[in-house]
Amino acid sequence: MTEPSTGVEDLQRLQQDAVGYFLRAANPDNGLIADSSREGSPCSIAATGLGLAAWVVGAERGFLSRGDAALRTLTALRFFRDSSQGEEPDATGHRGFYYHFLDMKTGRRVWQCELSMIDTAILIAGVLTCGTYFSAAEDDEREIRALARFLYERIDWPWAAANGPVVRMGWKPKAGFLSYGWEGYSEAMLLYILGLGSPTHPLPAASYGAWTGSYQWENLYDIDFLFAAPLFIHQLSHVWIDLRGIQDEFMREKRSDYFENSRRATAVQQQYAIRNPLWFKGYGENCWGITAGLGPGFAKQRCEGGIERQFYGYVARGVPFGPDDGTLAPWAAVASLPFAPEIVLAAIQHFRDAHPEVLSADGLLTSFNPTFDTGAGNHRGWLSPEHHGLDQGPVALMIENHSSGLLWRLMRECPAIVTGLRRAGFRKGWLRASNG
Numbered sequence: 001m002t003e004p005s006t007g008v009e010d011l012q013r014l015q016q017d018a019v020g021y022f023l024r025a026a027n028p029d030n031g032l033i034a035d036s037s038r039e040g041s042p043c044s045i046a047a048t049g050l051g052l053a054a055w056v057v058g059a060e061r062g063f064l065s066r067g068d069a070a071l072r073t074l075t076a077l078r079f080f081r082d083s084s085q086g087e088e089p090d091a092t093g094h095r096g097f098y099y100h101f102l103d104m105k106t107g108r109r110v111w112q113c114e115l116s117m118i119d120t121a122i123l124i125a126g127v128l129t130c131g132t133y134f135s136a137a138e139d140d141e142r143e144i145r146a147l148a149r150f151l152y153e154r155i156d157w158p159w160a161a162a163n164g165p166v167v168r169m170g171w172k173p174k175a176g177f178l179s180y181g182w183e184g185y186s187e188a189m190l191l192y193i194l195g196l197g198s199p200t201h202p203l204p205a206a207s208y209g210a211w212t213g214s215y216q217w218e219n220l221y222d223i224d225f226l227f228a229a230p231l232f233i234h235q236l237s238h239v240w241i242d243l244r245g246i247q248d249e250f251m252r253e254k255r256s257d258y259f260e261n262s263r264r265a266t267a268v269q270q271q272y273a274i275r276n277p278l279w280f281k282g283y284g285e286n287c288w289g290i291t292a293g294l295g296p297g298f299a300k301q302r303c304e305g306g307i308e309r310q311f312y313g314y315v316a317r318g319v320p321f322g323p324d325d326g327t328l329a330p331w332a333a334v335a336s337l338p339f340a341p342e343i344v345l346a347a348i349q350h351f352r353d354a355h356p357e358v359l360s361a362d363g364l365l366t367s368f369n370p371t372f373d374t375g376a377g378n379h380r381g382w383l384s385p386e387h388h389g390l391d392q393g394p395v396a397l398m399i400e401n402h403s404s405g406l407l408w409r410l411m412r413e414c415p416a417i418v419t420g421l422r423r424a425g426f427r428k429g430w431l432r433a434s435n436g
Contacts, residue, residue: 029075031073053130099114159201223271229319290328
């Protein structure tokens with residue numbers, strides 16, 4: 001394999017474009033960030049959490065001034081402090097949690113969506129990033145720290161478990177809790193660590209064991225790893241938590257750690273693309289990235305070779321058991337950069353050379369599908385018509401973790417993360433030296 005030519009400047013360009021999404025997508029009056037670039041998109045509280053962290057990266061890299069980043073942060077944190085909390089159906093949140101989607105102008109619940117525990121966790125991770133980064137004595141930075149602490153400590157984590165062993169996925173007014181809980185390895189590691197670390201309303205320590213008790217260990221392509229099909233699951237918690245060299249009870253038994261596990265999951269993605277068992281266009285050693293996200297739509301087509309294929313809209317794609325409809329997410333490949341830089345840099349270079357249409361000044365496209373025939377008479381296939389905050393955030397933040405470890409360093413100083421990890425049973429590594 002030839003040495004990838006993607007360099008520091010290329011990564012910084014990708015990172016600056018990704019941070020730019022959050023500068024364009026934010027409402028300057030309340031700090032809320034749109035879920036996507038689609039016209040009329042509501043706020044996603046998860047995108048807002050990623051955006052708060054992206055502004056920190058932008059300030060550190062000089063994409064915006066520290067003062068501008070602090071002002072944007074204060075606007076958002078003041079909104080969440082003052083917004084409506086209660087059981088009314090159009091509130092912004094309840095018991096410290098927030099609804100998944102909010103009106104960009106009013107900040108009220110839209111689409112009859114759920115009060116989302118995981119999206120609140122992503123929001124709060126961004127809030128705590130700002131509370132740690134803005135450490136100066138100036139009034140605005142002191143206020144950021146106070147607001148970050150208030151918003152985190154207000155969350156009633158035990159309520160979200162609904163007297164059960166694991167945290168529930170959501171809650172709706174009148175209907176109550178959703179029937180599903182956070183079980184099986186997923187992005188919910190971040191949620192459990194934050195819940196366990198709370199100084200005011202912590203989750204019981206047993207909840208973490210109940211969650212890990214539902215893990216699934218697999219051997220795929222001669223690679224042993226903790227299984228989750230979509231690639232983003234192996235990335236999201238790592239945006240904030242430095243899991244290198246620290247182990248909980250599960251990983252001690254497996255003689256591994258979660259960082260190594262994500263490296264293996266990235267290798268599984270590459271191996272699946274090399275084998276390409278369903279014969280999709282484009283897949284190969286340097287062209288992979290199958291995860292949850294937007295696709296060409298729910299449709300059937302008879303493709304090359306006479307194969308009738310089923311395509312999907314927004315679904316949680318994954319490998320090797322699917323669903324897989326030929327849709328690739330370049331951002332998901334980039335977000336694995338800290339785990340497997342050699343193969344990720346090669347993938348980035350391949351996207352530049354073979355699929356330049358997936359890169360733009362607005363950031364990497366959410367997804368593309370070379371197999372899908374759009375009827376436009378070209379060979380590019382389907383291209384996502386929009387960008388998403390949930391995609392741009394990991395690009396900006398994981399490039400930074402690869403380059404400098406900034407997010408990891410900040411959160412190693414955050415008492416919520418340190419306490420949560422220790423209560424979950426993590427030991428060794430940097431936790432030995434931490435005073436959090």
